[in-house]
Amino acid sequence: MMSSTARLLQLLSLLQLRREWTGAGLAERMGVTDRTVRRDIDKLRELGYPIQASAGMAGGYRLGAGAQLPPLLLENDEALAVALGLAAVAASPVAGVAEASVRALTKLEQVLPARLRNRFATLKAAVTRIGRPSDAVDPQHLTEISAAIASRRQLSFEYARADGQRIRRVVEPYHLVDSGQRWYLVAWDTRRGDWRTFRADRIRTHPSQRARFTPRDLPAGDVAAYVQEAISRSPYRYDVSVRLHGPVSDFASRVGLSAGQLFPDGDQHSLLRAGWDNADEFLGWLFSLDVDFELLGPPEFIDRCRQLSARLARTVDGAQ
Structure with a gap:
């Protein structure tokens, strides 16, 4: 005879499968009496599941939307579909959704049976997206980092610097931040003894968990x-x-987080502070904003702007 726990799980699965069931239909499907169905419905309600009932010949039971989200029962194929969908969103961040996707994917992967984890890894590796950004991050890296943050464990991984050199890092991870274009890890670098910000797409090996660490005070209140x-x-x-x-x-919509910082400068002006290595690249990006501006510094950029302005003036004079 089926245990009461197994029966509750079966009943919950049936309620999620169809929009509405009659009491007789549930009893027949489960091989129990109508009275047992009513008792089990009451037990599920006590557990927080918002099960609605309607009276009459056409009445029945339905699982409604509640203020709190109860645990979901997913079939194997449903769990794989959800995991793949979350991985796709995490790899190509959607503003306001990506970070929640990583947290949900981390929780889901922790409870997937071994056979489903293997199928998930195989399916994810077999899927190729057209237009995938060259600096897309591996969702598996994000979930591993997220799990280490939650458990307060150090991470070890190989990291590719801007010059292409790969170095081993051992860090204490604290926060994953989605800029809308890339993922960044805020962590304490144990080798350098200082805070560092790492681009998640430059992590070249699967982050492996190491010893637990005692949390430090963050370098800033606003991460x-x-x-x-x-x-x-x-x-x-x-x-x-x-x-x-x-x-x-x-x-605000044209200057991304990675391009620079914007500050109010009176009611009708804005101050842009940005870091760049190349004056020509910056000036080209600045002109693409199609707005009047005043270049305040550094002197090298102002001199280069004068040179380009003179060249453009000569070009226009020659065309006349």
């Missing part, structure tokens, strides 16, 4: 602002300042 500072200015040769003619709201 997102800390990462923006790190990726938009700190790693670059020049710290560029530009006054844009227009309020911050005019440029």
